[in-house]
Amino acid sequence: MRMGWCVVETVVWVVVPQVLALLGLLARLGYRAARDRGRQQTVREFVSGLGSGGEVEIDDVRADGSRLRVRLVASPRGRGR
Numbered sequence: 001m002r003m004g005w006c007v008v009e010t011v012v013w014v015v016v017p018q019v020l021a022l023l024g025l026l027a028r029l030g031y032r033a034a035r036d037r038g039r040q041q042t043v044r045e046f047v048s049g050l051g052s053g054g055e056v057e058i059d060d061v062r063a064d065g066s067r068l069r070v071r072l073v074a075s076p077r078g079r080g081r
Contacts, residue, residue: 039068050074 047056053075061067 043070046070046072 043056043058047054050056050072051074055071055073055075057069057071057073059067059069059071
């Protein structure tokens with residue numbers, strides 16, 4: 001009986017940390033995906049307000065010295081028509 005318990009205890013000590021590490025990675029991946037969807041939605045909202053002929057410049061640095069700079073230049077109304 002004692003031998004069976006040692007095997008179970010060893011499996012628990014080996015498997016549980018691996019499972020917790022995997023869950024941590026999945027949580028971090030979910031957080032990053034949600035953050036990126038939020039950024040994407042923000043950029044879409046900015047661009048939808050520009051109209052045709054406008055410009056969008058995006059300066060995106062990552063690998064987590066995170067930075068997202070967006071410069072929007074609307075086209076002058078009445079020009080080019």
